[in-house]
Amino acid sequence: MFDYIVDRDGKVVGRSALRGLSGRTMVMEALGADGRWTEVFRLRTDEVQDLPEYRFLGPTSQPGQIYVAMKPQEGEAETTASVRVFDFKTRSMGPPVWRNPTYDVVGIVREEGTQELLAGCYWADIYQCDFIDRTLERTMRGIRRFMGDGWSVRVISQARDASRWLVAVSSPNNAGEYYIYDSAAQRMDFVGRRFPALVEERLGTMRRVDYQAGDGQALFGYLTRPPATTDQARPPLIVMPHGGPEMRDTLTYDQWAQFLTTRGYQVFQPNFRGSSGMGRPFAEAGYRQYGGVMQADVTAGVEHLIAQGLVDAGQICIVGASYGGYAALWGGAAQPELYKCVISIAGMSDLVGIMNWERGQADADSDRYQYWLKSIGDPRADREALLAVSPITRAAGYGPPVLLIHGEDDDVVPPVQSR
Structure with a gap:
């Protein structure tokens, strides 16, 4: 299956193809003047999300060139993802042409006729x-x-x-x-x-919440409260850390949050260290911090809401999917007095097991596996440290009631992680 990339003249300059028996390998190729295809890079399809180093945004005003959103490289002084130009003819990446100093670029606006770059877009x-x-x-x-x-x-x-x-x-x-x-x-x-x-009036209201971690790091998240909730009311709270973990939540319509708030719950979505969108240092501060500062940042947000009188400390549950599912499971394991129930959707329970599985899915020197080595840790060298923050090791005597949800055909987090 091919997805072709065209320049401003509609000329094909590249293509991506899904290959392999299961169609899980994406190969990006450039078209040469001789009509032959040359491989530029390859990724597993799940690496497109797991490894958001760069992505194509659209053709430029020059034939054979494409706008790309790209993370800063090692050694660069800047810390946020920028807009660059990839030249399929020379197979080269140009310097940044647009960057926001605080937030990672996620999109662009181009002039309809010339494809000239008009604006860079980002989530604040x-x-x-x-x-x-x-x-x-x-x-x-x-x-x-x-x-x-x-x-x-x-x-x-x-x-x-x-x-x-x-x-x-x-x-x-x-x-x-x-x-x-x-x-x-x-x-x-x-x-x-x-x-x-x-109807807007029947949906929950969301606001930004700023708070500090125990070590003084400035953090923020979003609290969505049920419609028509008074300032004095303290509805039950659902803490909902996002997946990734290199993703983030924003001040926008969230289907999960609205589903829950319209049923009487308030929902807190923290952007802990390790989240994306706010530059490389903030994202990398979460590397090898499963059960560490990433979890502590979630806890700090909950404690802030309690201190502000917005939450009843006796009515708090934690819910999440993927990494959020891990954070939910570990929250219940490490702080059973804080959370009265736990729901993990396709979450990880065994960090050594998931890393061994990842190595079996991809070569040890693949970009995908190397990313997870940086993010989670080495299942051999860091075995004891990873087991120490694996919820499966706390199964005996686990405190809060738990609901585990997992798709049997999940090829990102294997279902065995929920069994």
């Missing part, structure tokens, strides 16, 4: 795009003012003369709406909603 709390041209930036600021605080704005497409913009907007209690901005009239015309039946 909300999704936003900073335009290079001052006039376009003023237009975007006007759109943001029209929507108000707490709304993420994405540019879907523009007229070639920039007279009209199709934009998608969303907020924590709005799954998404579409508008057409008319630059001449300076007017936003409503197009439609993604889910008209989801």
